[in-house]
Amino acid sequence: MMLIEETTLPDAALPVEEFKAHLRLGTGFADGDVQEPVLMGFLRAAMAAIEARTGKVLIERGFSWTVTRWRAAGGQPLPVAPVTAVTQLLLRNRDEEEEVIAPAMYRLEPDAHRPVLRPGGTVLPAIPEGGVAEVQLSAGYAPDWAGLPADLGQAVLLLAAHYYEYRHETALGGGCMPFGVTSLIERYRTVRLMAGGGA
Template identity: 75%
Template sequence: MMLIEETAVPQSALPLAQFRAHLRLGTGFADDGIQDPVLESFLRAAMAAIEARTGKVLIRRAFSWTLTRWRDPAVQALPVAPVTQITRLVLRDRGEGEEVIAPDFYTLETDMQRPVIRPKGAVLPYIPSGGTAEIVFDAGYADNWGGLPADLAQAVLLLAAHYYEYREETALGDGCMPFGVTALIERYRTVRLFAGGRA
């Protein structure tokens, strides 16, 4: 399985002004636009870390997901949430021949934790042996920063500030995330009840 981000978060959707204000309050950061590219990089890193930890996409953008088989031909969970629409489903055989599946044959069940694609008939279209299915979809809470849940937006600012404060630190352990950030994102983490079970 391979998930690819087809479109990036535009710079206009990033809260650079809020982040500058946040840093000034905490560290006496100067009001200096010269550091905007640096701040942008920390914001993007914080967003990526929180999206990876929660499985939730913050700013809406397009993704493609390629898989070699359905986990269950009657329902397939998507790898991130919230998914707003499926724009394309393509089956490819071993020789790269492709078949675009019409939306009449499947439906998206939106869910804030685990959106799924279901067949409108009995099963999802058969993936050829040695072939793949590619699902192209849009996912994310909002098109801009103002539309995000307040706790997720605050978590990004806190984590980006943490990265900024400790940018020279090399001794932090793998997966280090400040407690305040962990507490803010905890309710968004997807719970998997059975290892290897339906997902």
């Protein structure tokens, strides 16, 4: 299984001004833009950490997901949420020959935590022996920062500020995340009821 982010978040989509206000940084100085690349880096790191912790995509982007077999022929859970669209499904055999599957052969079953790729009929198209299925999808809560749920936006700012304040600290334990951030993202985390499972 491999998930690849096909479209990256542009710098213009990052809430740099909101972050400056959150940090109470001064404005109007001639060198006011000097810190912007640093602030963008902390914002990207905070977003990546929250997305990893929750399994949710914050700002809408395109992904490609490759699997060697379906977990079940009647439906394959997708690796991120919320998925807004499955834009393409193709099968690739061991000789790298591709077959694009007609959209009528599959459908998206939306879910806040675990969206599922369902067959248009009874089963998903069979993956060739030694081949893969590649699912192209769009996922994210909103197309831009303004549309993001307020609690997730606040969590990003809090975590980015934490990274900013402790940017010279190297003694923090692995996986350290402030309580305020974990409490804000807790309801977005996917509860795992069973261990393992095929990709």
